Amino acid sequence: xxxxxxxxxxxxxxxxxxxxxxxxxxxxxxxxxxxxxxxxxxxxxxxxxxxxxxxxxxxxxxxxxxxxxxxxxxxxxxxxxxxxxxxxxxxxxxxxxxxxxxxxxxxxxxxxxxxxxxxxxxxxxxxxxxxxxxxxxxxxxxxxxxxxxxxxxxxxxxxxxxxxxxxxxxxxxxxxxxxxxxxxxxxxxxxxxxxxxxxxxxxxxxxxxxxxxxxxxxxxxxxxxxxxxxxxxxxxxxxxxxxxxxxxxxxxxxxxxxxxxxxxxxxxxxxxxxxxxxxxxxxxxxxxxxxxxxxxxxxxxxxxxxxxxxxxxxxxxxxxxxxxxxxxxxxxxxxxxxxxxxxxxxxxxxxxxxxxxxxxxxxxxxxxxxxxxxxxxxxxxxxxxxxxxxxxxxxxxxxxxxxxxxxxxxxxxxxxxxxxxxxxxxxxxxxxxxxxxxxxxxxxxxxxxxxxxxxxxxxxxxxxxxxxxxxxxxxxxxxxxxxxxxxxxxxxxxxxxxxxxxxxxxxxxxxxxxxxxxxxxxxxxxxxxxxxxxxxxxxxxxxxxxxxxxxxxxxxxxxxxxxxxxxxxxxxxxxxxxxxxxxxxxxxxxxx
DNA sequence: TTAGGGTTAG
Numbered sequence: 001x002x003x004x005x006x007x008x009x010x011x012x013x014x015x016x017x018x019x020x021x022x023x024x025x026x027x028x029x030x031x032x033x034x035x036x037x038x039x040x041x042x043x044x045x046x047x048x049x050x051x052x053x054x055x056x057x058x059x060x061x062x063x064x065x066x067x068x069x070x071x072x073x074x075x076x077x078x079x080x081x082x083x084x085x086x087x088x089x090x091x092x093x094x095x096x097x098x099x100x101x102x103x104x105x106x107x108x109x110x111x112x113x114x115x116x117x118x119x120x121x122x123x124x125x126x127x128x129x130x131x132x133x134x135x136x137x138x139x140x141x142x143x144x145x146x147x148x149x150x151x152x153x154x155x156x157x158x159x160x161x162x163x164x165x166x167x168x169x170x171x172x173x174x175x176x177x178x179x180x181x182x183x184x185x186x187x188x189x190x191x192x193x194x195x196x197x198x199x200x201x202x203x204x205x206x207x208x209x210x211x212x213x214x215x216x217x218x219x220x221x222x223x224x225x226x227x228x229x230x231x232x233x234x235x236x237x238x239x240x241x242x243x244x245x246x247x248x249x250x251x252x253x254x255x256x257x258x259x260x261x262x263x264x265x266x267x268x269x270x271x272x273x274x275x276x277x278x279x280x281x282x283x284x285x286x287x288x289x290x291x292x293x294x295x296x297x298x299x300x301x302x303x304x305x306x307x308x309x310x311x312x313x314x315x316x317x318x319x320x321x322x323x324x325x326x327x328x329x330x331x332x333x334x335x336x337x338x339x340x341x342x343x344x345x346x347x348x349x350x351x352x353x354x355x356x357x358x359x360x361x362x363x364x365x366x367x368x369x370x371x372x373x374x375x376x377x378x379x380x381x382x383x384x385x386x387x388x389x390x391x392x393x394x395x396x397x398x399x400x401x402x403x404x405x406x407x408x409x410x411x412x413x414x415x416x417x418x419x420x421x422x423x424x425x426x427x428x429x430x431x432x433x434x435x436x437x438x439x440x441x442x443x444x445x446x447x448x449x450x451x452x453x454x455x456x457x458x459x460x461x462x463x464x465x466x467x468x469x470x471x472x473x474x475x476x477x478x479x480x481x482x483x484x485x486x487x488x489x490x491x492x493x494x495x496x497x498x499x500x501x502x503x504x505x506x507x508x509x510x511x512x513x514x515x516x517x518x519x520x521x522x523x524x525x526x527x528x529x530x531x532x533x534x535x536x537x538x539x540x541x542x543x544x545x546x547x548x549x550x551x552x553x554x555x556x557x558x559x560x561x562x563x564x565x566x567x568x569x570x571x572x573x574x575x576x577x578x579x580x581x582x583x584x585x586x587x588x589x590x591x592x
Numbered sequence: 593t594t595a596g597g598g599t600t601a602g
Contacts, residue, residue: 118596127596152596189599190599210600218599218600222600256600257601262602285602287600292597322602
């Protein structure tokens with residue numbers, strides 16, 4: 001403030017341009033916006049800004065360092081003329097302070113006044129660039145100014161395209177690059193991975209490994225690819241990456257190990273994840289959280305809690321994600337009291353503010369305990385953060401279980417308000433009415449769905465066999481081995497009935513009599529996939545299935561009994577978790 | 593002359 005006042009005194013009212021520039025150049029500390037604007041107005045009024053490029057340059061330097069995110073500079077730039085335009089060096093320091101669109105308009109203004117900017121200007125502009133049209137404009141500039149040989153600049157451009165979700169543009173820049181280093185490859189991989197082009201991502205690894213260039217995958221490449229395998233559930237490929245990492249000396253990198261732990265748990269291989277975890281000497285909070293979340297998602301709730309306690313004993317402090325893991329362990333395994341204990345611990349002992357995901361777990365737990373109205377009150381009155389669609393969906397799921405029709409209707413209205421309702425939500429509401437036996441309402445919702453052209457996602461189960469995916473939908477008749485599969489399923493059904501399996505008829509929505517419902521349940525996609533796996537897979541190998549929706553209660557019971565009668569380990573990954581069926585049991589308790 | 597920019601763990 002003292003400096004600002006000194007400057008004002010030096011410049012008001014009759015300071016010469018050189019005195020003004022001198023005073024401005026002498027200032028080293030930032031000025032408040034108010035003083036800066038006063039100063040600017042004065043410099044304009046007295047003509048200093050027009051008469052002295054040195055003073056203008058000095059002024060913008062001070063302004064740039066004073067105002068980190070400066071809308072005012074965007075206004076100021078319109079007063080620039082060719083004579084008052086600061087040097088490119090100074091312009092770049094102004095560019096660094098502007099928002100994405102203001103910086104672009106400033107660059108255009110510079111060009112209008114005959115100043116082109118340089119590679120530094122483009123580097124500054126590309127850093128915050130997150131808009132496709134801006135990326136395209138900057139791309140044109142990079143080409144026109146002949147900077148395509150600058151590999152850092154080109155990589156920066158690829159990164160912007162990656163953020164904008166246009167993989168093909170990033171690839172084009174990559175293909176035109178003269179020197180493609182590992183970072184450029186990694187940025188391209190990130191781009192494909194972000195845009196869910198997972199298979200292309202995996203191809204790039206092969207291309208990199210087998211290519212003739214010197215560039216080989218490094219630890220960052222391994223991390224990126226492991227993440228891609230995680231999202232794809234590609235166990236075999238994930239293991240190849242892990243082998244590569246170990247062979248090339250990246251096996252001890254903590255970030256790589258943490259990614260491997262996640263990859264294994266997300267592919268349902270908890271034991272292998274645990275092996276890697278145990279052999280990791282310096283476990284960070286990320287390592288512990290990855291293991292805790294992995295155990296939770298696979299239904300090993302008690303083990304997740306033990307891991308949390310061991311982590312605390314070892315002196316590692318939990319963070320928000322650790323609590324997400326341990327709370328979801330409690331909710332997936334139905335450990336209601338434990339869940340509330342951890343929720344209190346995070347709030348009162350660790351003084352953490354719960355986020356939407358933490359509340360989501362608590363709402364799920366309350367739903368399990370039948371505390372539906374209390375859960376609704378919590379969401380509406382106590383939550384410090386705005387509830388998202390997932391929270392409402394969780395509560396809607398609990399309404400279905402308990403047949404709480406009134407609350408279900410209230411919850412769906414919140415989803416509609418959020419404009420977030422999906423076909424699955426209407427199905428949940430439909431199920432709620434079905435659970436309450438209100439077939440008239442079921443028909444009403446069906447009509448509503450038809451009128452609004454709401455398409456439901458058909459349940460689909462996949463089995464991987466020798467790298468090939470076999471897909472099944474309910475009552476599927478498309479598989480070439482259809483007759484054998486249906487025959488096998490009938491045989492399995494007979495055996496399971498003897499062992500005590502009884503179809504869970506309310507799992508089906510149709511308003512049929514009990515016998516009709518049994519028929520409709522018989523050929524659900526999971527059951528067809530299990531019959532197929534039994535036909536084609538060698539004995540002792542675990543049967544791994546992936547289901548796009550939630551496993552229904554009847555299929556859950558069916559698979560549980562199946563795992564005991566046929567002595568097979570069945571691992572099912574559905575939309576939210578893993579189910580490990582073994583010896584007539586499942587890793588998740590009281591599944592609804 | 594000065595100044596600038598790219599990838600990475602749960």
